[in-house]
Amino acid sequence: MKEIHNPHDRFFRSVFAEIDCLRDLIQSALPQRICDMLDFNSIRLSAESYIDERLSLYQTDILARARLRSSQVLIYILIDHKSYPDRWVVLQLLNYMVRIWEKERSRNPKSSKLPCIIPMIFYHGMRAWNHPLYFSACFESPKVLELYIPEYQALLFNLEEVDVKSLHGSVMFKAALNALKYVLRGLGPYLRELLESLSGLPMDVKSKTFLSRLFEYIIQTSGDLDVQDLERELQRVDSDFPREVFVTIEEQLLERGKAEGKAEGTILGKQQVLLQLLEKKFGSVSRADRQAVLKNKDREKLDRAVDAILDAASIRDVVSRLD
Numbered sequence: 001m002k003e004i005h006n007p008h009d010r011f012f013r014s015v016f017a018e019i020d021c022l023r024d025l026i027q028s029a030l031p032q033r034i035c036d037m038l039d040f041n042s043i044r045l046s047a048e049s050y051i052d053e054r055l056s057l058y059q060t061d062i063l064a065r066a067r068l069r070s071s072q073v074l075i076y077i078l079i080d081h082k083s084y085p086d087r088w089v090v091l092q093l094l095n096y097m098v099r100i101w102e103k104e105r106s107r108n109p110k111s112s113k114l115p116c117i118i119p120m121i122f123y124h125g126m127r128a129w130n131h132p133l134y135f136s137a138c139f140e141s142p143k144v145l146e147l148y149i150p151e152y153q154a155l156l157f158n159l160e161e162v163d164v165k166s167l168h169g170s171v172m173f174k175a176a177l178n179a180l181k182y183v184l185r186g187l188g189p190y191l192r193e194l195l196e197s198l199s200g201l202p203m204d205v206k207s208k209t210f211l212s213r214l215f216e217y218i219i220q221t222s223g224d225l226d227v228q229d230l231e232r233e234l235q236r237v238d239s240d241f242p243r244e245v246f247v248t249i250e251e252q253l254l255e256r257g258k259a260e261g262k263a264e265g266t267i268l269g270k271q272q273v274l275l276q277l278l279e280k281k282f283g284s285v286s287r288a289d290r291q292a293v294l295k296n297k298d299r300e301k302l303d304r305a306v307d308a309i310l311d312a313a314s315i316r317d318v319v320s321r322l323d
Helices: 007-016 019-029 089-107 143-148 171-182 188-197 205-221 227-235 240-259 267-282 287-294 299-308 315-322
Strands: 038-045 059-068 071-080 116-123 155-158
Touching: 007 019, 007 059, 007 071, 007 171, 007 205, 019 038, 019 059, 019 116, 019 155, 019 171, 059 089, 071 089, 089 116, 171 188, 171 205, 188 227, 205 227, 205 240, 227 240, 240 287, 267 287, 267 299, 267 315, 287 315, 299 315
Parallel strands: 071 116, 116 155
Antiparallel strands: 038 059, 059 071
16 A cells, blocks of 8 residues: 555545445546446455656545456546646556556466556646547657557546536535535635535444544645634534534644644634543533533633533533533
C-alpha cells in the first residue's frame, strides 16, 4: 500500500475504498452500454498503486476489478488533484496501464491474453478541461504513419461539468463529490446544504467514519472556511449525529487551534469532553442529559460542569451546572 501524502489523496482513497461508493462512481462515469453488461457485485478494489513517486502529491489512483459478462475487466481511475488540466495525463495513464499489464502477466504467466483496462481521469480542478482524451492526439506525424501510433481513449469524469444531484448513488457518495468539487473553489456557499444532506445518516460506524474523514478534509483543504465556520454551520443542522461526530477529531482541531493561538478549543469539543467524562464515570448517559449537554453553548457553564465531575455523586449533579 502506498504512503498517503496529501489530504486530497487520503480523503479520496478512504471514501472510495468503500465498495458502495466505488460502485456509485463507476456507474456514474462509465457509458450506459458498459454498465448494462458489468457485474457490479463482482467489483473489488485492488491494493496496488502505480503512481510515480514524484507525482504522488498531485495524483491518486484506484484500480478496480470486475466482470464484464464472462471476461475480467480492470477499471483504472487516475485522480488529478491539480487545479488545471494536464496535457500529458494520457501519456501518464498509458505508462500506468503498461505497469498494470506487466503485473498481470507476472501473476498469470500462463495466460495468453491481457485483461482490458478502462482508463478514467477523475478531474476536480477549477479550469476547463481543454485537452484531447485520445492518445494519438499527442503525436504530430503524417497520416502514412498512423498505423505505428498506439491509440486509446480515456474516460473523463469532470466534476466541474457534473450535476451531482442528478447522479444515482448514496448520500455519502454525493457528499464526497460535492466536497471534492467545491473545496478548492470555495465551499462556504454550499456547506449548509452539504451538512443538511448528511443529517439523516444512520448512526453507525460506517457513517461516523465517513463524517470524520469529511470534516477533517474540509478543515485541512478549504480555502474559505475554518474550524469555527464548520462548527457554526453544524450547530444549525437539525441532527445531533454530525455534531457529535465533528468532535471525534477534536484532538486534531485543538492542535490546529494551538498553532493559530486558539487553544481554548471549540464548544463542540467541550461538549464532547464532558460527555466522555460522564460516560467514563457513570456509564451510559440518557438521551435527555445528552441533549442538555449538546444544546448548551456557554463555555463557562461547560467548564464548570467538567470541573464538577470529580466530586459529583450522579450525572444530575453535573448536568445541573449547565442550567
